[in-house]
Amino acid sequence: MADNEIDSHSGVETTGHEWDEIKELNNPLPRWWLIVFYATVVWSIAYWIAMPAWPGISGYTKGLREHSERENVVAAVAALDEEREAQMTRLIKASSISEIESDPELLQFSMAAGKSLFGDNCATCHGAGGQGFPGYPSLVDDAWLWGGTLDDIQQTIHYGIRSGHSDTRFNIMQAYGRDGLLNRDQVDDLASYVVSLSGRDADPEAIERAAPLFAQQCTTCHGADGTGDTAQGAPDLTDAIWLYGGDAVTIRQSIHNGRGGVMPYWTERLSETQITALAVYVHALGGGE
Amino acid sequence: MTSESTSEHIQHSLTGGVERLEVDPVNAPEKRNLYKAREPIYPKRVHGKFRKLKWIVMALTLGVYYILPWLRWTRGEGEPDQAILIDFAGSRFYFFFIEIWSDELYYVTGLLILSALGLFLATALFGRVWCGYTCPQTVWTDLFIAVERWVEGDRNQRIKLDRARWTGDKIRKKSVKHILWILIGMATGGAWILYFHDAPTLAQEFFGGRAPFSAYFYFALLTFTTYIFAGSMREQVCTYMCPWPRIQAALTDAETLQVTYRRDRGEPRGPHKKGDDWDGRGDCVSCRACVAACPMGIDIREGPQLECINCALCIDACDSIMDKVERPRGLIAYDTDANVARRLVKEPTRFRFFRPRVFLYAGALAIVGTVMLFAFTTRATINVSVQRDRIPPYVLLSDGSVRNAYTVKVTNRSNLRRDFEVTFDSSTNLVVSGVGEAIDNNTLHISLAGDETRPLRLFLTLPAGSEAGRSLPVNITALVQDDAETATVDTVFLSGER
Numbered sequence: 001m002a003d004n005e006i007d008s009h010s011g012v013e014t015t016g017h018e019w020d021e022i023k024e025l026n027n028p029l030p031r032w033w034l035i036v037f038y039a040t041v042v043w044s045i046a047y048w049i050a051m052p053a054w055p056g057i058s059g060y061t062k063g064l065r066e067h068s069e070r071e072n073v074v075a076a077v078a079a080l081d082e083e084r085e086a087q088m089t090r091l092i093k094a095s096s097i098s099e100i101e102s103d104p105e106l107l108q109f110s111m112a113a114g115k116s117l118f119g120d121n122c123a124t125c126h127g128a129g130g131q132g133f134p135g136y137p138s139l140v141d142d143a144w145l146w147g148g149t150l151d152d153i154q155q156t157i158h159y160g161i162r163s164g165h166s167d168t169r170f171n172i173m174q175a176y177g178r179d180g181l182l183n184r185d186q187v188d189d190l191a192s193y194v195v196s197l198s199g200r201d202a203d204p205e206a207i208e209r210a211a212p213l214f215a216q217q218c219t220t221c222h223g224a225d226g227t228g229d230t231a232q233g234a235p236d237l238t239d240a241i242w243l244y245g246g247d248a249v250t251i252r253q254s255i256h257n258g259r260g261g262v263m264p265y266w267t268e269r270l271s272e273t274q275i276t277a278l279a280v281y282v283h284a285l286g287g288g289e
Numbered sequence: 290m291t292s293e294s295t296s297e298h299i300q301h302s303l304t305g306g307v308e309r310l311e312v313d314p315v316n317a318p319e320k321r322n323l324y325k326a327r328e329p330i331y332p333k334r335v336h337g338k339f340r341k342l343k344w345i346v347m348a349l350t351l352g353v354y355y356i357l358p359w360l361r362w363t364r365g366e367g368e369p370d371q372a373i374l375i376d377f378a379g380s381r382f383y384f385f386f387i388e389i390w391s392d393e394l395y396y397v398t399g400l401l402i403l404s405a406l407g408l409f410l411a412t413a414l415f416g417r418v419w420c421g422y423t424c425p426q427t428v429w430t431d432l433f434i435a436v437e438r439w440v441e442g443d444r445n446q447r448i449k450l451d452r453a454r455w456t457g458d459k460i461r462k463k464s465v466k467h468i469l470w471i472l473i474g475m476a477t478g479g480a481w482i483l484y485f486h487d488a489p490t491l492a493q494e495f496f497g498g499r500a501p502f503s504a505y506f507y508f509a510l511l512t513f514t515t516y517i518f519a520g521s522m523r524e525q526v527c528t529y530m531c532p533w534p535r536i537q538a539a540l541t542d543a544e545t546l547q548v549t550y551r552r553d554r555g556e557p558r559g560p561h562k563k564g565d566d567w568d569g570r571g572d573c574v575s576c577r578a579c580v581a582a583c584p585m586g587i588d589i590r591e592g593p594q595l596e597c598i599n600c601a602l603c604i605d606a607c608d609s610i611m612d613k614v615e616r617p618r619g620l621i622a623y624d625t626d627a628n629v630a631r632r633l634v635k636e637p638t639r640f641r642f643f644r645p646r647v648f649l650y651a652g653a654l655a656i657v658g659t660v661m662l663f664a665f666t667t668r669a670t671i672n673v674s675v676q677r678d679r680i681p682p683y684v685l686l687s688d689g690s691v692r693n694a695y696t697v698k699v700t701n702r703s704n705l706r707r708d709f710e711v712t713f714d715s716s717t718n719l720v721v722s723g724v725g726e727a728i729d730n731n732t733l734h735i736s737l738a739g740d741e742t743r744p745l746r747l748f749l750t751l752p753a754g755s756e757a758g759r760s761l762p763v764n765i766t767a768l769v770q771d772d773a774e775t776a777t778v779d780t781v782f783l784s785g786e787r
Contacts, residue, residue, distance in 0.1 A: 030525065030529055031326045031327070032525065033529065107724070108744065111746075127681070128680045131680060131681035138684070140681060140692075140694070141686050143687040239688065239689075240688065241685065241687045284724045284746055286684060286692060286748055287684075288724075
């Protein structure tokens with residue numbers, strides 16, 4: 001350093017660095033600036049001691065204040081839950097869907113709660129938007145196997161369908177062909193008949209042959225006109241909605257092999273209010289009755 | 290409180306010409322040894338028109354700062370009645386009749402751009418007027434120096450006091466000064482927090498110990514910074530901490546009006562005795578009154594310097610000297626470097642206000658101002674946003690009709706409860722339904738409180754057998770029923786492969 005030249009203009013020593021003939025002066029910092037700098041050094045050491053700082057092999061230094069951001073988050077979530085409890089209580093007390101839907105604040109709350117519950121528990125089978133997949137009913141249309149009122153939806157979420165719960169909704173669509181209840185030709189004829197129910201063209205002779213078969217085998221559940229029965233979970237065969245598919249081949253498969261989809265019960269996994277919120281959300285997806 | 294000694298000194302010394310004050314420019318280039326502690330500067334009191342102007346500006350700026358949060362402004366039920374309020378909890382900024390929501394922060398950005406450009410223009414024309422008169426650092430430092438002078442006396446007395454041994458009198462004076470400074474700092478911090486909360490309520494809570502922690506924190510912070518910046522650091526803030534002086538160097542040029550020592554008139558300088566001839570010499574009598582008055586510790590006669598905040602106190606100091614020696618005022622004055630150079634070569638002086646950079650800054654200011662004004666006067670008091678359900682894009686219903694779902698959010702950007710009409714417009718007859726809302730003749734009527742946003746879950750249904758393309762344009766319009774203001778959002782109705 002002693003070799004460094006002294007700038008003639010300022011009388012200050014240079015650092016020896018030079019760019020385009022501009023030399024860097026070796027001016028010391030103002031004293032208050034240095035004090036602030038050393039204060040930050042002291043601060044950082046105090047910080048290491050007071051707060052969690054250094055990683056170790058199996059943990060980290062906890063610090064004197066034992067501050068834990070994770071615990072703060074847990075506490076914040078608990079506080080939020082407590083805050084939501086008031087809304088939850090109102091939701092439990094609300095007896096009907098109209099009561100909930102006519103209260104914008106309550107509706108928003110249950111929709112928000114329902115949406116996240118739906119994403120966690122229902123979307124796997126019913127789709128992120130409740131649109132359903134073949135074999136998994138769409139929840140956004142207006143066709144309901146077991147009824148689309150709030151009570152019906154709640155009941156279904158609670159106990160499921162063929163779920164094994166003692167209060168489960170239950171019915172059987174028999175495997176008419178596979179179990180030998182009907183022969184191959186009869187199954188074919190019935191499939192044509194079901195196609196015709198929803199106003200589509202089918203072989204008139206087959207329809208004629210199948211009419212007594214339908215009356216004998218199917219009307220108990222699906223009704224004499226094929227419009228189904230939500231009390232028994234029997235689908236309407238006359239509309240445009242098909243759970244497994246509405247083409248002749250799929251309808252034939254349904255008759256031959258039977259159908260028996262399972263919806264699990266949620267009564268022990270979700271709370272009463274969660275199920276209510278979920279029911280409100282599903283109801284508001286668009287198909288609720 | 291103290292004897293205003295400048296004039297007395299001068300009066301006294303006139304018998305033998307002007308007394309040469311014992312003062313050195315602390316921050317003269319050859320003395321800028323930064324490893325040393327800050328050398329205290331003892332600005333001497335001056336009298337004159339710029340000093341008067343600075344008192345007025347100080348009274349105005351401090352008055353505005355301290356009084357503004359207490360002004361009331363009636364806005365309507367449930368709305369704050371504070372004229373200026375930055376409401377972080379409610380994400381609103383209230384400024385008299387203007388209310389800016391957090392999603393309209395671009396107005397604040399625009400305001401900052403306007404301020405910056407205004408500062409550019411003022412600096413290009415008149416130099417560092419912001420620094421010299423209105424910068425909070427300058428105003429509070431000026432106030433702190435006034436308090437210091439009131440308690441300890443003017444320059445010479447303060448120097449003597451600082452050099453004196455610690456006596457009861459010195460302790461008393463120093464404590465009174467620091468207590469007054471801290472009180473001013475507390476008033477500053479106290480007023481600051483009032484801008485962020487209803488002032489009367491917060492004041493009550495504050496003194497009752499019930500105010501939020503942040504109120505006490507920012508009160509303490511502003512008290513501390515005011516006390517330190519205006520009491521101890523002063524010119525160090527301008528020279529080392531503030532970036533603005535460096536930027537301003539790029540905004541000014543030789544034609545900028547700045548506090549200037551007219552070296553063409555002052556040189557050659559030298560002491561002058563009454564009766565001496567003025568021929569063959571300059572008007573500067575080397576009295577150093579300008580240096581003694583300078584709160585930045587520089588000698589203005591060295592020319593424009595980074596430290597100079599253009600406070601013009603040296604003009605007043607020099608003018609009173611010129612009066613005494615019966616020479617014309619204005620040896621130090623607002624002038625341009627170019628004029629000094631012109632006079633040196635006997636050219637007529639002139640002020641070139643119309644320079645390219647002035648047009649550039651003024652033009653940018655006008656453009657931004659116009660855009661802001663237009664945007665602000667035509668801003669909507671109603672907002673509609675539409676989110677179409679994407680999963681599923683459309684729903685086939687049992688009777689063969691097709692339905693789309695939309696989440697429509699209507700926001701009432703006003704302080705009053707208003708009635709809105711939401712309508713749907715498309716070339717095909719779509720049927721509207723919704724969740725929890727009464728819909729009459731495909732029109733929805735809702736009533737929203739001031740500032741309220743209502744999300745609506747709505748469905749459009751295309752009846753079975755209708756001929757429609759895969760994508761059908763739909764306009765969703767919200768209309769304010771009283772003043773017929775509308776907001777329309779374009780969306781589509783999808784019906785899939787048919």
